[in-house]
Amino acid sequence: MSYQQYVPYTPAAGRYDHMIYRRAGRSGLLFPAISLGLWHNFGDITPFKTQQEILRTAFDLGITHFDLANNYGPPYGEAERNFGEHVKRDWKPFRDELVISSKAGYDMWKGPYGDHGSRKYLMASIDQSLKRMNLDYVDIFYHHRPDNDTPIEETMGALYDIVKSGKALYAGISNYNPEQTEKAVACMKDMGMHLLIHQPNYSMLNRSVENGLTDVLRKEGVGMMAFGPLAGGRLTARYLDGIPADSRAGHDPRFLKASDITEELLTTVRRLNAVAARRGQTLAQLALVWTLRDPVVTSALIGASRASQIVENVKALENMTLSDEELREIDGILGK
Numbered sequence: 001m002s003y004q005q006y007v008p009y010t011p012a013a014g015r016y017d018h019m020i021y022r023r024a025g026r027s028g029l030l031f032p033a034i035s036l037g038l039w040h041n042f043g044d045i046t047p048f049k050t051q052q053e054i055l056r057t058a059f060d061l062g063i064t065h066f067d068l069a070n071n072y073g074p075p076y077g078e079a080e081r082n083f084g085e086h087v088k089r090d091w092k093p094f095r096d097e098l099v100i101s102s103k104a105g106y107d108m109w110k111g112p113y114g115d116h117g118s119r120k121y122l123m124a125s126i127d128q129s130l131k132r133m134n135l136d137y138v139d140i141f142y143h144h145r146p147d148n149d150t151p152i153e154e155t156m157g158a159l160y161d162i163v164k165s166g167k168a169l170y171a172g173i174s175n176y177n178p179e180q181t182e183k184a185v186a187c188m189k190d191m192g193m194h195l196l197i198h199q200p201n202y203s204m205l206n207r208s209v210e211n212g213l214t215d216v217l218r219k220e221g222v223g224m225m226a227f228g229p230l231a232g233g234r235l236t237a238r239y240l241d242g243i244p245a246d247s248r249a250g251h252d253p254r255f256l257k258a259s260d261i262t263e264e265l266l267t268t269v270r271r272l273n274a275v276a277a278r279r280g281q282t283l284a285q286l287a288l289v290w291t292l293r294d295p296v297v298t299s300a301l302i303g304a305s306r307a308s309q310i311v312e313n314v315k316a317l318e319n320m321t322l323s324d325e326e327l328r329e330i331d332g333i334l335g336k
């Protein structure tokens, strides 16, 4: 990682002109319709300069939300450490214009206290995350995945205390199913706190949230941060002509392998691409508009390996209307 050739950052004056802001459920907090996650491309394999361009381009286009987790890397912790360096260089003066989140819930450090949902783990993890990111507080602290072996009162109690201590402003959950979500919301309500947001996976290739979760979120006034709306790049033109060496499936097989790019997938993607082209959009843009079509979705949480992808993705917001006919055609392509 090279920290040389630092050019001071002056954000674009018109940075709020391109973005649409949506409210997270019954809360006062607005999110950009497109948010940026640092799961990939912020570890030790991505040049610092590339990371900086991605973050600056996002903010210049009105993306005011950056999402992290304790174990983003590689190695674990490295995305937060790199982000902490960006905070020092670029973001301190703009902290009040940003919503920054982190999470704990997956394996992070050795032994019985660095995983799952205990108070012991969450309390230690928030302190570690703040230190790595050079922040006094995060805006949202999430429990990253449900833990049925830990009483929900213990996990939610830890989130509540983290918010009360000022280390986070709001609490969230991620990857909880509808029943687990109901329990978490009720538990927070009992303590007098509203659960701000849920972060589930949602894209044209994974519609499981439509089987109950969106109903719970609507009913309870909880926002939804839809992660992976481009299915890791599969819902873009990335793989239409083979597997580029610099793509996720081409160089980082941790979560997307070359073998995941099947002929069956490509047939679906080509058909969706034709729908997008007819609308004058790219497939990435159509995938984002589709994910945002239900107002219960507060924001589509994307990743990007280069700044140009963010420019393309934010342009999706110029045409957010999907006709009933287009929606039916997409359902048909997806076999719904």
Ligand SMILES: NC(=O)c1ccc[n+]([C@@H]2O[C@H](COP(=O)([O-])OP(=O)(O)OC[C@H]3O[C@@H](n4cnc5c(N)ncnc54)[C@H](OP(=O)(O)O)[C@@H]3O)[C@@H](O)[C@H]2O)c1
Binding pocket: 036, 037, 038, 039, 040, 067, 068, 144, 174, 175, 199, 227, 228, 229, 230, 231, 232, 233, 234, 236, 237, 238, 246, 247, 248, 249, 284, 301, 302, 303, 304, 305, 306, 308, 309, 310, 312, 313
């Ligand atoms: N809560 C959870 O359990 C959980 C799990 C996973 C992710 N997340 C969050 O969600 C965020 C996003 O996840 P994700 O990165 O998988 O999301 P995604 O938006 O579905 O995929 C992002 C990838 O798609 C490709 N891409 C983006 N825009 C493109 C464009 N215009 N044209 C072509 N390719 C494009 C890039 O891959 P290439 O590298 O191929 O260019 C990029 O890295 C994460 O950073 C994290 O914050 C949360």
